[in-house]
Amino acid sequence: MADSETNLVTINIDGNEHSVPNGMNLVDACESVGVEIPHYCYHPKLSVAGNCRMCLVEMGMPMRDRATGEPVLDDDGVQKIGWMPKPAIACASKTMPGLHLKTKSDLTKECREGVMEFLLVNHPLDCPICDQAGECRLQEFATDYGRGFSRYVEEKNVKPKRTKLGPRVTLDDERCILCSRCVRFCDEIDENPVLGFTERGSYNTLTCFPGTQLDSNYSLNTVDLCPVGALTSTDFRFKMRVWFLKPTPSICTESSAGVNTEVWSREGVIYRITPRRNDLVNDTWMADTGRALYHQVEAENRMKSFRVDGNRASIGEATQRVRELMSVGPVAYVGSGQMSVEEQWMLRKLAEVEPGAVHFVYHQGEGDDRLISKDKTPNLRGGLLTGLLKTLPETHLHALRDQLEKGEVKTIVCFGEDLVKAGIGPDLLKKANIIYLGSHRNDTTDIARVLIPTLTVFERSGSFVNQQFRLQKFAQCVPGPAGLLPTTALLARIISEIKGDAYTAPSNPMLWREMGLAIEQFAGVEFAKIPATGLELDSSAFAQLPFVEEKGWHYEPAAEPAGAESSAH
Amino acid sequence: MAVKVVDRSPLNFWEKTYMPQVLGGLKITLDNMLRPKVTLQYPEERPTIPDNYRGVPTLVRDPNGREKCVSCQLCEFVCPPKAIRITPGDIDDSDENAHVEKRPKDFEINMLRCIYCGMCQEVCPEEAIFLQDIYSVSGYSREELVYHKAKLYELGGTLPDQHYKWDRKKEAEEKVAAGGHH
Amino acid sequence: MDSLLLDIVIKVIFALLFVAVIMSLAAYSVLGERKVASWIQGRVGPNRTALPGISAIPVLGPQLVKLGIWQPLADGVKFLFKEDPLPGHVNKLYYCLAPCIALVPALTTMVVLPVGQYMDGDVVKPIILANVDIGILFILAFGSLGVYGIVIGGWAANSKYPYFGGIRSSAQMISYELAMGMSILPVLIWANGPNSGLAGLSLFNIVESQQGMWLGVWMPIPAFIFLVSLYAETNRLPFDMPESETELVGGFHTEYGSFKFGLFFVGEYAHMVIGSAVFTILFLGGWNFLPDFGIESLHWLSDPWALMPNWLGGPLSVIYFIGKTLFFVFLFMWVRWTLPRFRYDQVMTLGWKYLVPGALICVVAYAIIIGLWDIAFAIDQTPAIVE
Ligand code: SF4
Ligand code: SF4
Ligand code: SF4
C-alpha cells in the first residue's frame, strides 16, 4: 500500500467526486470520505470473503467504444456511464479511475433490506441478554438499512447457545451470521485454524474442529472481530452493558511491544480492555494476557496508604521521612521500565538533587514473535532516552548487592521493583533504608522503611517508548484510590522537601517542555501533540545496544542484518 | 408600533369607597365557606387510583413465577434521574431458567431519586418493570428507601403475560433435543 | 369587715373567671381562625388532636376531635415545651419584656368591661369588675399601650425586619388612634345627652342608652370608622403592616419563638376579643336583646333579662353579649381571609385622608343632630332634671 497514498484517483460516489488512493478497497475508500457502506464479513486486516452480501452497491465505469476506445458521449456531450446490470459487492472491489458508485439508489437499498431480512430470519430475539447489544453491527444496520418489520412467522432455528469454544471465549451459535471473520482470523492471523462451519444451509453452524479448542493467546480478538454477539468474552460476559462504558486510549504494559489499547470503564471501575487500531504497532489485535491486566487495579495486595516504619502516615510525614533517610548516607536508585517517561525524567531530577547511582532491572521473559516481546516492561527505552541508563541493565541487581554488602549504599529509593526477586536477599536488604514507591505489595515492601503508594497505568497519564522507539501516550482511565498522587507529583514533593522550596505539582506538558530542551531526541515534542498512533523517535544513538526483543509483527530487531522487510501484517 | 394610550375609566363614588368590592369579596368567601369540603381524610380515606397511575416502579414475575427482568440495563440507561442501578448476573446452568441466561444479581431503585416518569416501564423489552399503584413511600433512612431486588419483586407480584417468549424458546429447544425440528 | 372580705374574695373569683373566659376565648379564636380559614378554602381544618381518655368516649369524643377542640391545648403545650431561643444580638431585657407588654394591656382593659347585667332590687347593675366612670377612656388608653409591646419587641430584636415592623406599627397606631377616638365621640354625646337621663363615660351607661336603638344603626359611619380603626389597631388584615410576612418575614416577631411568640399571638387574639366586645358595647347595644324603639311597652324586648330571676337573667345576658362579640371575632377572620393586605401608603392615606376627616365630620354632624333633637324633644323633660 506504500504507493497508494501518492497515487490518487477520482471516483464518483452518488454523484459526488472524491479523491481516493488508487487500488484501495472500496469499503475503506468510501469510509475515508465519509460514506458508509454497511458490511459484515469484510475486515481491513483479513482476506476478503465476500459472503455476507451486505456491501452490495451499484457500480459503473465511464463507457468507451469497444472498437475504437473512444469515450461514448450522451446527447449533452457527457461521457456515458456503463452501469453493471447487477449490484456488486464493494468489499471485493478496488478503487480505479472514473469508478462510479450508487450507495443510495433504490436497488442498493432493496439489496440491503433483503440481506438484513435474511440475516434476521433465524436470528434470536436476544438483544436484552446479548453482550454485543449497543455495539452490534446487526442492530445498527437493522435500524439504518433494515426493513423495520419481519415477515417471518415460522419457527426459528435452534442452535447451541452456550458453547465454550475455549478458556476465554463463549459462542452463541444462534446469533452467528456466518460472516467467517473469526474463521479467517484463526486461519490467517493466528495461524491456528481451529474454527470452521459444519452443516449446510440454515443449519450452518460455527464450531471448533473435533479435538481442538480456541485456546490461543489471541483468541479474544475473535470476540472483537465478531460483528454480532455470537462470540463473547467469558470474562466480560454479562458484566456490564457497553453503552455505560467509557473508552479511554491507553497502552498495554505487558511488554515493550506497546500495544495500543482502549480501556472501558464505568464510574471508576474497569470492565474490559480491547485493542486500539494502530497499523504501525498492533494493527487491530492484542494478546489475551494483556486484556487481563486491569485486574491489578483491584488486586488484594494493592497499596493504598502511605506508611512510615510500618505505621500509617500522611504524605507530608512520608516525604519528610524520605528526606531524613536520604540524608543518612549514600543513596542508590532503582528505577523501572514501568515508569513513564515523565516519571523517569523526574527521577533524573531527583538523582541530580541527591546524587546516587540509578539501577534498572532488565525483565526478560518469553516473547511470542507477535505482540508480546521478550522485554516485559513497557518503557525501558524511556530510561535510556531520559539518561537514567547509559547501557542496558542486568537482569539482576548484583552490582547494587555488592555495594550493599560493602556498605557503600545506605539508602535505596526503589520504584516498584521487587528487590528480593532482583537478587538481593532480605537479610542484606534490611541493612539499608528502603524507600519504596509502588502500587502493590511484595517481599520488598515488607522490609521498606517508607512506603509510598503509586498509581497503576490506568490511573495516571503519561507516555511510554516501545521497542520501536515509538513514543506513545496513555491517558488516565479511572481515578486512583483516594489520596494517591501521580509519581511525578510525588517526586516533585520529595525534591522540594529536600531542597526546602515550595512544591508545585508538575504537569506532563510542563515536563515535556523541560525534556524537549534537555534531551536531543525529544526536541520539539509537545505532549499534547503526540499523535494517537505515536511518534517515532530517533533511535540511532542506541543502535548498538543488544536489545533482547526478537522479531514481532511490526518489529524488526535493529541488530539483525539489513534487508529484513517488516512483516506482512 | 404606534402606542395608543387608553385612559382608565374613572372610578365612580361607590368604587372609590371600595365597599361594594369588599362586600362582594365577603360574599364569595362566605359562599365558599358553606360549600362542601374537598379534603380527603387521608389515612382513613384513600384516593381512587386511576388505572394508568404511575406509582412506585416494581419488578414483576410471569404467571409461572419466573422473574422477567433479564438485567438488560436499558431502564438503568433511560432513567432520567439515574435512580436505577443494576448488578447484572448470569443464571446458573442448574437453574430451571438457565435458558434465559441472564438475570439481575441485584436491582436497586432509589425511591428518593425516582421521578415516576415511567420511562423504565416503557423501555423494558421484557415487560418486567411496571409502575403500579403504590404511592406512599416512607422510611427512616436514605438506605431504607433504596429498594432492592427482593423488595421490588415483593411489591410487584405477578402480572399476566402475553407472550411467554422464554417458555416458547425453551419448548423449541426441548423439541430439538428430542430430535424434532432443528 | 366580713362583707368587705367577702367582697374581695368575690372580686378575685370574678377576676379569675374573667381572665379564664377571655383567655380561652382568645385561645379558641386561634382555633376559630384556623377553622374559618379552612372552610373558606374548602378544607376542614384541624381535626386530629385527641385527648387520651376523653376522645375515647363514643360519639362525643370523636366529634370533639373533629371540631379540633383539643388543638389549642396542644398548641399551648407545644409553645411551652419548644426550645425558647434567645438570639445573641437582642437586647435581652426588652426582648423578654415585649411579649408581656403586648398581652397585659389586653387583659387589663377587661377590668372596665361590662359583660352583662343583674338586678339589685329594682336597679339594673352591670356585671363588671370595676364600674369606673371613665371606662371608655380607660380602654382607649390601655388598649393603645399594646403597641408598645410590638414597638419594643421590634426594636429589641435588633434586626431590620422586626425594626420595620415596630416602626410601621407605631405609625399606624397613632394614625388610627385618632380616628378611633373621634369616631366614638358621637356615641358619648348621645349617651350623655340629656335625653338618656344618664351621665358619665361608663360603658354601662352607653349600653343602657342603646335600649331604644342600637347606635350602629343610626350612626353607621362612626361605627364603620371605629370598626376599621379597630382592625388597624389590632393589626389584623387588611392592616397587618407590622407582620406582613411577604415583605417583613414575620415583622416584629421575626426573632421570637416558642412561648414568647405564643404570648404575642395570644395577645393579638385577646386584643381582637376585647375590641369586638367594645364594639358590641358601643354600637351594638351590648347585651340588649333587641332595640325597643323607645316604646315603653316593648321594653321587655330590649331588656328581657330584667324580667328573669337573677340567676337566669345574669348569665343569659352575659352569654348573649359573648355571642354578639363572637360574631365580630368571626367577622375579623372572615375579612382576613377575604381581603388582601393594603400597601403601607394606602394604609396611611386611608387613615389620615379619609377616616380622620370623616370622623371629624361625624362629630360635628352628630353634635348638631343630637343638639337639635334635644331642643325638639327634651324641653318637656327639663323639669325632670331640675327636680
Ligand atoms: S447479535 Fe446483535 S442483534 Fe443479535 S441478539 Fe446480539 S445484539 Fe441483538
Ligand atoms: S461467530 Fe461471529 S465472526 Fe464468527 S462467523 Fe459468526 S458472526 Fe462471524
Ligand atoms: S419511573 Fe422514571 S425515574 Fe423512576 S425508575 Fe423508572 S425511569 Fe427512573
Ligand code: SF4
Ligand atoms: S429494562 Fe426490563 S429487563 Fe431490562 S433491566 Fe430493566 S427491568 Fe430488567
Ligand code: FES
Ligand atoms: S462485506 Fe462485502 S460481502 Fe460481506
